[in-house]
Amino acid sequence: METLLATLPFLLDPSILIAAFVGVTWGILGGALPGISPSITMALLLPFTYTMDPAAAIVILASTYVGAEYGGSVPAILIRTPGTNAAAATVLDGYEMNLQGKAGLALGISLYSGFIGSMVGLVLLMLLSAPLSSVALAFTPPAYFALGILGLSVIATLSGDSLVKGLIAALLGLIIATIGTDPVTGSNRFTFGSADLLGGIEPVMIMVGLFAMSELLAQASKRGEVDKIRSRPRIEFPDWPLAKRLIPSQLIGSAIGSFEGVMPGAGGTIASFMSYNEARRWSKHPEEFGKGSPEGIAAPETANNAVAETAIIPVLSFGIPGSNSTAILLGGFLIHGLQPGPMLFEQAGDVIYGLYAGLFVAIIGMMIMGIAMLPLCVWMVNRPLPYLNAVILALILSGIYSIHGSLFDVGLMLAAGVLGFFMRMLRFPFLPTVLGLVLGFLVESNFRRSLVLSGDDYMIFVDDRISLALLVLSALFIFGSLARRVIAALRKENRLAFSEGSEG
Amino acid sequence: MITRDMVGGAAASLIGALYLFYASQLRPSSLADSVGPQGLPLVYGWLTLALGLVLLAQAFIAVLRASPAERAKQADAWSGQGRRILWAAGLLAFAVGYLLIVETLGYLLSLAVLIPAVAIYLGARFGWRPLAVGVGGAVVLWLMFDKLLGVGMPEGVLRGLGL
Amino acid sequence: MLYHRITGLSAGLTAALLAAGTAQAQDYPVDTVTLVTHSSPGGGSDVFLRELARYLGPALGANVVVENVTGGSGANAIADLAQSPADGSRLYATTPTFIYTSLLSELEYGYDDLEPLVNVFTDPEVIFTAADSPYQTLEDVIQHARDDRGTWGAANPASLERQSLEMLKTATGVDAAVVTHEGGGDLMINVLNGTLDIGVGEIQELAGQIEAGEVRILATLTAEPIEAYPDLPTVQSLGYDVAVRKFRGLAGPKGLPEDVIAAWERAIPEVLANPEYQAVYEANSLRPDFIPHDEYAAFIAEFGAETEQFLRETGVIQ
Numbered sequence: 001m002e003t004l005l006a007t008l009p010f011l012l013d014p015s016i017l018i019a020a021f022v023g024v025t026w027g028i029l030g031g032a033l034p035g036i037s038p039s040i041t042m043a044l045l046l047p048f049t050y051t052m053d054p055a056a057a058i059v060i061l062a063s064t065y066v067g068a069e070y071g072g073s074v075p076a077i078l079i080r081t082p083g084t085n086a087a088a089a090t091v092l093d094g095y096e097m098n099l100q101g102k103a104g105l106a107l108g109i110s111l112y113s114g115f116i117g118s119m120v121g122l123v124l125l126m127l128l129s130a131p132l133s134s135v136a137l138a139f140t141p142p143a144y145f146a147l148g149i150l151g152l153s154v155i156a157t158l159s160g161d162s163l164v165k166g167l168i169a170a171l172l173g174l175i176i177a178t179i180g181t182d183p184v185t186g187s188n189r190f191t192f193g194s195a196d197l198l199g200g201i202e203p204v205m206i207m208v209g210l211f212a213m214s215e216l217l218a219q220a221s222k223r224g225e226v227d228k229i230r231s232r233p234r235i236e237f238p239d240w241p242l243a244k245r246l247i248p249s250q251l252i253g254s255a256i257g258s259f260e261g262v263m264p265g266a267g268g269t270i271a272s273f274m275s276y277n278e279a280r281r282w283s284k285h286p287e288e289f290g291k292g293s294p295e296g297i298a299a300p301e302t303a304n305n306a307v308a309e310t311a312i313i314p315v316l317s318f319g320i321p322g323s324n325s326t327a328i329l330l331g332g333f334l335i336h337g338l339q340p341g342p343m344l345f346e347q348a349g350d351v352i353y354g355l356y357a358g359l360f361v362a363i364i365g366m367m368i369m370g371i372a373m374l375p376l377c378v379w380m381v382n383r384p385l386p387y388l389n390a391v392i393l394a395l396i397l398s399g400i401y402s403i404h405g406s407l408f409d410v411g412l413m414l415a416a417g418v419l420g421f422f423m424r425m426l427r428f429p430f431l432p433t434v435l436g437l438v439l440g441f442l443v444e445s446n447f448r449r450s451l452v453l454s455g456d457d458y459m460i461f462v463d464d465r466i467s468l469a470l471l472v473l474s475a476l477f478i479f480g481s482l483a484r485r486v487i488a489a490l491r492k493e494n495r496l497a498f499s500e501g502s503e504g
Numbered sequence: 505m506i507t508r509d510m511v512g513g514a515a516a517s518l519i520g521a522l523y524l525f526y527a528s529q530l531r532p533s534s535l536a537d538s539v540g541p542q543g544l545p546l547v548y549g550w551l552t553l554a555l556g557l558v559l560l561a562q563a564f565i566a567v568l569r570a571s572p573a574e575r576a577k578q579a580d581a582w583s584g585q586g587r588r589i590l591w592a593a594g595l596l597a598f599a600v601g602y603l604l605i606v607e608t609l610g611y612l613l614s615l616a617v618l619i620p621a622v623a624i625y626l627g628a629r630f631g632w633r634p635l636a637v638g639v640g641g642a643v644v645l646w647l648m649f650d651k652l653l654g655v656g657m658p659e660g661v662l663r664g665l666g667l
Numbered sequence: 668m669l670y671h672r673i674t675g676l677s678a679g680l681t682a683a684l685l686a687a688g689t690a691q692a693q694d695y696p697v698d699t700v701t702l703v704t705h706s707s708p709g710g711g712s713d714v715f716l717r718e719l720a721r722y723l724g725p726a727l728g729a730n731v732v733v734e735n736v737t738g739g740s741g742a743n744a745i746a747d748l749a750q751s752p753a754d755g756s757r758l759y760a761t762t763p764t765f766i767y768t769s770l771l772s773e774l775e776y777g778y779d780d781l782e783p784l785v786n787v788f789t790d791p792e793v794i795f796t797a798a799d800s801p802y803q804t805l806e807d808v809i810q811h812a813r814d815d816r817g818t819w820g821a822a823n824p825a826s827l828e829r830q831s832l833e834m835l836k837t838a839t840g841v842d843a844a845v846v847t848h849e850g851g852g853d854l855m856i857n858v859l860n861g862t863l864d865i866g867v868g869e870i871q872e873l874a875g876q877i878e879a880g881e882v883r884i885l886a887t888l889t890a891e892p893i894e895a896y897p898d899l900p901t902v903q904s905l906g907y908d909v910a911v912r913k914f915r916g917l918a919g920p921k922g923l924p925e926d927v928i929a930a931w932e933r934a935i936p937e938v939l940a941n942p943e944y945q946a947v948y949e950a951n952s953l954r955p956d957f958i959p960h961d962e963y964a965a966f967i968a969e970f971g972a973e974t975e976q977f978l979r980e981t982g983v984i985q
Contacts, residue, residue, distance in 0.1 A: 030653070033648070033649075033653075036653065044653055044654065162509075162559075162562075164555050164558050164559045164562065165509075165512065165559065167551075167555055168512075168516045168552060168555050168556065168559065171520075171548050171551055171552045171555070172519070172552075174544075174548050175519075175523055175545070175548050175549075175552070178544065178545050178548070182536075182541040184535070184536060184537050184540075184541070185533050185535045185536045185540075185541055186535070187530075187531075187533060187541060189530060189541055189545070190526060190545075213599075216595060217592040217595055217596065218592070219626075220591050220592050220594065220595035220625075220626060221588035221589065221591045221592040222588065222591075223591055223626065223627060384628065385626065385627070386622075386623040386624070386625075386626035386627045386628035386634075387623050387628060387634070387637050389622065389623075389626055390618070390619045390620070390621075390622035390623040390626065390628075390634075390637070390638075390641070391619060391637070391641045391645075393595075393598075393599060393618070393619075393622055394615050394618055394619050394622075394641060394642070394645055395645065397599065397602060397603075397618075398611075398615075398645055398649050398655075398657070399649075401655070401657070402649055402653065402655040402657075405655070405656060407603055407606070407607070410603055411603060414596065414599055414600065414603075417596070418596065421592055422515075425508070425585065425588075425589075426508045426509070426511055426512040426515070427508055427509075427512075428512060444544050447539070447544070448537050448539045448543070448544075451537060451538060451539060452537045456538045
């Protein structure tokens with residue numbers, strides 16, 4: 001209550017209002033450009049914040065983060081290219097809905113779910129910062145390892161028809177994740193003397209390659225065979241029955257997103273995949289997932305927007321950034337001589353309340369800008385296919401280059417595109433690869449770190465309660481999914497299992 | 505008869521084996537933990553190799569068990585794939601071509617060439633329209649990335665113009 | 668790694684906006700000096716450099732701008748600098764990272780392809796523990812490691828912090844697990860939640876937690892006591908011969924002209940004495956540590972040789 005009262009006056013502060021609007025618009029734009037991640041979008045603004053007053057500076061950065069998490073879903077739905085890592089799960093059903101001519105509705109669901117996720121995240125940020133911040137501290141290396149395993153357990157259900165193929169695809173991702181600096185010794189692995197590989201391969205390059213580049217290659221290969229889909233050029237919000245149907249998946253997304261947001265290192269990508277999987281598990285229509293299920297958009301989009309707010313909690317409470325984006329937010333605080341951490345609330349309460357108010361405005365602004373910008377986006381993707389694909393190719397070549405200004409990265413993305421093309425041809429699913437790539441480093445580093453801590457005693461994974469609980473949960477997921485496969489096989493049901501990478 | 509899964513299984517085994525080879529070359533260090541830099545890569549390598557072989561075996565069994573009708577259908581599965589790969593390779597060649605020219609020609613000009621070339625390759629009719637889309641698209645992307653986002657795209661031959 | 672993968676950025680735009688001062692070129696051979704950092708915007712080195720750039724312009728008689736060349740843990744920045752013109756227009760903000768990266772990776776360009784210019788600061792590295800931990804002194808921590816098994820943390824796998832812990836382990840002869848992390852934030856969590864007995868970090872990064880009373884610093888790894896904490900013992904004074912010097916200086920391409928070197932040797936002490944700037948860096952517990960060119964080149968060479976020896980002895984490199 002006190003927090004609310006303290007926040008209210010800032011809602012009328014013009015500098016905060018402007019910062020929030022500019023930030024969220026900038027964020028949507030940056031998020032929508034493939035390769036420009038939320039953290040880059042924020043970093044690009046950082047220089048401008050030097051001259052702003054501290055509250056406005058923090059608000060513009062945080063609003064950019066919120067906008068970018070939503071913006072990532074736009075190309076995911078329209079051109080099968082996740083604009084941000086966390087939007088990768090949205091590609092599945094979003095692009096499928098677009099193919100069915102329902103792009104406007106898909107975008108509407110994404111925007112509306114992002115709005116809900118953001119609001120839930122903001123409420124948690126304002127009211128429960130203290131209790132939630134203890135979650136971050138409770139996570140020790142074995143618990144992070146178990147969290148990674150829980151994320152990987154999703155592979156069992158994402159694998160489509162063949163579990164063996166799904167596992168191979170996941171291993172490919174894990175293998176790519178081992179390239180770079182060893183997490184314990186600091187020596188280089190699989191870099192072959194290349195400076196470009198020292199820092200490892202960023203997931204975004206592989207994702208854009210696997211999804212977008214391989215889609216372009218596949219369309220080129222089927223020249224003239226594809227039907228052109230026309231989407232209605234306006235945004236459409238779900239009607240009441242559909243909105244009701246989306247509630248459970250949005251709840252799942254909010255809960256998982258808020259939880260993962262608080263934990264440093266977990267982040268939006270894992271949250272959106274896990275909530276996609278959970279939404280599918282609890283849905284009344286699990287068979288629609290992967291074939292244009294509205295819930296398949298609602299869950300991950302709610303989750304990644306909830307992450308954008310709750311990820312701020314560890315920054316404010318401990319000064320610990322959990323991701324690149326929040327590291328830049330932390331930079332924003334430091335630039336203004338503010339040291340985030342337990343003392344921040346006492347030393348710079350105004351900035352915090354200004355931030356809350358700014359985020360609130362930004363979330364409303366996201367809704368307004370989202371509606372205003374979408375017709376243009378839908379119009380663009382309705383251009384004739386050869387032109388559209390030519391421009392998309394130019395766009396992703398530019399986007400990947402802009403990450404480090406490196407043509408090597410662009411080459412890497414093209415290689416991932418070729419890999420994706422053949423994976424489609426041989427009917428391997430990509431999602432396990434993406435998941436392995438995102439989680440590989442988390443799993444390996446925390447596994448080894450735990451064993452260093454315990455002196456090679458594997459009991460550390462059992463003694464740590466959170467680790468034990470998460471591992472048990474993962475085991476249940478895996479066995480549950482295996483059991484379903486076995487039952488399905490026994491019944492010889494030709495179950496239309498959801499297969500993502502299959503080519504038509 | 506070769507099915508998709510046979511190719512997939514063989515490719516996976518090959519990747520696993522290659523990766524295992526490189527993983528086994530990683531050198532140990534006394535700063536390392538007991539699992540070491542090699543630990544998980546070796547596990548991943550063996551698993552990939554083994555699962556590749558499992559897939560291969562599954563594929564052979566599937567072929568042996570298949571009825572003649574199914575076999576006939578399967579034999580058809582590859583028809584047209586060669587042409588498809590060629591078409592896809594063509595697009596890839598344009599992308600690689602762009603990589604080769606972008607530093608000399610500059611971002612703006614390279615895109616103005618790439619966009620119409622790809623559009624025509626993908627079926628747009630030759631004429632003023634692809635050229636206009638190419639120039640327009642290049643300018644819009646250049647304004648967005650280079651000017652608005654300030655990414656600093658390669659300038660190439662336009663360097664002197666201060667663009 | 669997540670923390671370190673913070674991605675690149677538009678140098679040009681940033682640089683243009685941050686042009687510190689519009690001082691007229693008086694005697695410095697070029698109008699604009701670009702200071703390159705491998706740190707990402709908002710990161711430790713970046714903030715440090717931007718503050719410095721603000722005060723350097725007038726002292727140097729040139730515009731000073733900052734550019735972020737990220738990626739490859741500094742490898743990209745080193746390669747960039749090694750191929751830049753040696754006219755003092757482009758310099759690199761060095762930290763021990765550039766030596767570690769050069770040694771660990773067989774790169775085309777290494778730290779010895781650059782010419783150290785001058786040093787500006789040292790960042791005191793300190794040993795800290797959670798405020799609610801049972802350890803009141805470093806000796807308590809060592810004793811615990813003797814009796815049982817210690818768990819000590821460093822922020823990154825191959826870093827000065829890691830090396831200092833390994834050296835402490837050797838000096839004390841105890842059995843302790845040296846656990847590495849993906850950055851300072853990650854390390855801090857594990858110190859605060861009691862997973863680790865102690866962590867090593869720059870005092871500047873710990874400021875917020877120290878002020879809030881969440882962590883307790885036990886000893887400093889510097890050779891001399893820190894002014895802001897006169898009662899804090901040095902590790903050496905406790906009888907363990909371990910001291911490290913986390914330098915923050917500048918380096919350039921080989922063959923920097925004499926007048927450039929002279930200009931910097933004059934400008935840096937001047938900036939460090941500026942009372943306005945003094946207030947800024949003292950608040951961040953940075954220790955002014957000006958080292959002139961000749962001495963600095965010898966210092967970097969020695970630092971490099973010692974690090975190489977350490978990495979060889981431990982078998983990290985061959």
